[in-house]
Amino acid sequence: MSEYSCFDIIGPVMVGPSSSHTAGAVRLGRFARAIAGELPQQVEIxxxxxxxxxxxxxxxDLALLGGMLGMETDDVRIRDSYRLADEAGLRYQFVPADLGDGYHANTAKFVMTTAAGETKTVVGCSVGGGKVLITELDGFPVEIEGMYPTIIDTHLDQPGVIHCITGVLMAYQVNIATMKVFRQEKHTVAYMVLETDQEVTAEAIEKIAALEPVLQVKFIKPF
Amino acid sequence: MVIGSVETLIQLAHENHSSIGLAMVKQEAAAKQCTEAEVLQQMNKNWQVMKESIATGIKTPQRSKGGLIGGEGRKVYDYCRSGEKLLSGSNVMEAVSYALAVAEVNATMGRIVACPTAGSCGIVPGVLKKIQELEQLTDEQIAVALMTCAGFGMVIAYRASVSGAVGGCQAECGAAAAMAAAAAVELRNGTPEQAGQACAMVLKNVMGLVCDPVAGLVEVPCAKRNALGASLAMVMADLALAGVTSVIPADEVITAMGAVGRSLPDSLRETARGGLAVTPTGLKLHQKIFG
Known part of the structure; x- marks a missing residue:
C-alpha cells in the first residue's frame, strides 16, 4: 500500500453496509450518469x-441506482432509490449475469439509453474500500479511477492529435497526471483518457472539441 | 504520507513532545498543506457522524437489510441500566452497546464512518464515546484521539492490511480494536509507548480471526465482532496503562498478522465459503435470504 491520508483510515462517511458493495457502487453509478451526460431514459444494469x-x-442495487440519480456515498436517501428513480422517470432493470472470465468479482455493466436515444455502456468494478475502476466505455478498454479530474475523448487515430489536445491543456495551465490511449484498430478511432491535477474549464473542453480530428470529448469531475 | 511503523509513530510523538495523536495532526496538516485546526475540524465532523450513528442505533433500532440482526445495541444499553450486576463492568458494556448500535446502523444502510472499514465501524466510536462520557472530554479531544487511531490504522494498512478480503476479520475488527486501544491509552494520559503496547496486545489476541460472513452480509458475525473489538480494546488499554508490555514488539506483531492474513484460505476471507457462513444454520439463512 502506498500513501494514506488519516481520512482514508477514519473515513469515508458513507451509508452502510459495505464500502465495496455500497460506497463503491454509488461511485460507479455516478460515473455512468456522467457518461450519459444527464439522467438516461432507461438503464439495464x-x-x-x-x-x-x-x-x-x-x-x-439501491447504491448503483442512487449514484445514477446523483447521490453521494453518504446520502441516506439511497435506501429509497427505487422510489426516487420512479419519480425521476428513470426506467431500470437489474440482471444477474456472467460477463465472463477476467472480470473482477464486483463488476457492474450499465447499458443506458439517453434522452437523445443513444446507447451508452459503462463497465466498472468496485475494488474495495470504496475505490472503483472503470474498465470499459462503449466497448473500449479503459482504466479510470475517478480520483482526479478526467478528460475522455474519441479522436481519429492519426499523427499529431494528442499534441493538439495537450497543447490546449498547456495553454490553460492544466497539468496531466496520467494519460492512456486505446484503440481497436490502426487508423480508425482512438480513445484517450487523461487524468489532470487541475479542474478543466468548459472553455478548454470546447477548444478540444473544436479540433478537427476530435470526435467527442467529455470532462468528468472526480466522482 | 507514509508512516510504516509504530516505532515511527512513537518517535514522531517524542520529536513533537506530544501524544501520537497531536503528532499525527501535525503530519496530516503538513501533508495536506493546511492548518492543524483544519485537520481537527474535519476529523471532528467525522466524530459528529459517529455520535449520530450511536444515537440512531440506540434510540431507533431497526432490523438490518438482510434481516439477521437489529436491536442488540439497545438491548445491551438497557441491560446496563437495569440495575443488574454487570460481570464485565458498565464501562466495557456501554462501549459494547454503542459499538453494536453503530454496526447495526451500518447494516440498515444508515450513515456511518468507515473506521477503518464499514464492517468494523462500531469499535472506535463505541470506545471513544464511552471514554468521552467517563472523562468528560471535549469533541476536540476526541478528534485528536481519532488522529491517534488514524496513525495506528495507517501502520496496520502499510505493514499488513485493513481489508477482510485480504487479511480476514483480524484486519478489520482487529485493526479497529488496536486503533481504539491505542487512542484509549492516550486519552487516559498514557505514554506513546503504552499506546503501542495496547495496539500490540490487541492484535496478538485476534491473530488469525477469520472473515466468515453469513450469506455474505455484513451482519453475522460482524456486529458481535464489533462488540468483541470494543471490549478487547478497553481491556488491553487497561493492561497497557497498568504497565503490562507485549513480549513481541508491536511492529513485529503487525507484520505477523499480515502474513497470517495472506496465508488464510480464500474461503475464510470474506467470500462466505467457510467458517460460520457454511454452518447448517448459516447455509439455511443464506438460502432463505437469497433463495
Whole structure:
C-alpha cells in the first residue's frame, strides 16, 4: 500500500453496509450518469460475480441506482432509490449475469439509453474500500479511477492529435497526471483518457472539441 | 504520507513532545498543506457522524437489510441500566452497546464512518464515546484521539492490511480494536509507548480471526465482532496503562498478522465459503435470504 491520508483510515462517511458493495457502487453509478451526460431514459444494469450473488442483501442495487440519480456515498436517501428513480422517470432493470472470465468479482455493466436515444455502456468494478475502476466505455478498454479530474475523448487515430489536445491543456495551465490511449484498430478511432491535477474549464473542453480530428470529448469531475 | 511503523509513530510523538495523536495532526496538516485546526475540524465532523450513528442505533433500532440482526445495541444499553450486576463492568458494556448500535446502523444502510472499514465501524466510536462520557472530554479531544487511531490504522494498512478480503476479520475488527486501544491509552494520559503496547496486545489476541460472513452480509458475525473489538480494546488499554508490555514488539506483531492474513484460505476471507457462513444454520439463512 502506498500513501494514506488519516481520512482514508477514519473515513469515508458513507451509508452502510459495505464500502465495496455500497460506497463503491454509488461511485460507479455516478460515473455512468456522467457518461450519459444527464439522467438516461432507461438503464439495464448487469451484475457480475459477487455483485450478482449478494446485491439484494447489500443494497448494491439501491447504491448503483442512487449514484445514477446523483447521490453521494453518504446520502441516506439511497435506501429509497427505487422510489426516487420512479419519480425521476428513470426506467431500470437489474440482471444477474456472467460477463465472463477476467472480470473482477464486483463488476457492474450499465447499458443506458439517453434522452437523445443513444446507447451508452459503462463497465466498472468496485475494488474495495470504496475505490472503483472503470474498465470499459462503449466497448473500449479503459482504466479510470475517478480520483482526479478526467478528460475522455474519441479522436481519429492519426499523427499529431494528442499534441493538439495537450497543447490546449498547456495553454490553460492544466497539468496531466496520467494519460492512456486505446484503440481497436490502426487508423480508425482512438480513445484517450487523461487524468489532470487541475479542474478543466468548459472553455478548454470546447477548444478540444473544436479540433478537427476530435470526435467527442467529455470532462468528468472526480466522482 | 507514509508512516510504516509504530516505532515511527512513537518517535514522531517524542520529536513533537506530544501524544501520537497531536503528532499525527501535525503530519496530516503538513501533508495536506493546511492548518492543524483544519485537520481537527474535519476529523471532528467525522466524530459528529459517529455520535449520530450511536444515537440512531440506540434510540431507533431497526432490523438490518438482510434481516439477521437489529436491536442488540439497545438491548445491551438497557441491560446496563437495569440495575443488574454487570460481570464485565458498565464501562466495557456501554462501549459494547454503542459499538453494536453503530454496526447495526451500518447494516440498515444508515450513515456511518468507515473506521477503518464499514464492517468494523462500531469499535472506535463505541470506545471513544464511552471514554468521552467517563472523562468528560471535549469533541476536540476526541478528534485528536481519532488522529491517534488514524496513525495506528495507517501502520496496520502499510505493514499488513485493513481489508477482510485480504487479511480476514483480524484486519478489520482487529485493526479497529488496536486503533481504539491505542487512542484509549492516550486519552487516559498514557505514554506513546503504552499506546503501542495496547495496539500490540490487541492484535496478538485476534491473530488469525477469520472473515466468515453469513450469506455474505455484513451482519453475522460482524456486529458481535464489533462488540468483541470494543471490549478487547478497553481491556488491553487497561493492561497497557497498568504497565503490562507485549513480549513481541508491536511492529513485529503487525507484520505477523499480515502474513497470517495472506496465508488464510480464500474461503475464510470474506467470500462466505467457510467458517460460520457454511454452518447448517448459516447455509439455511443464506438460502432463505437469497433463495
Amino acid at each position: 448487469l451484475l457480475h460475480g459477487s455483485f450478482a450473488k449478494t446485491y439484494k442483501g447489500h443494497g448494491t
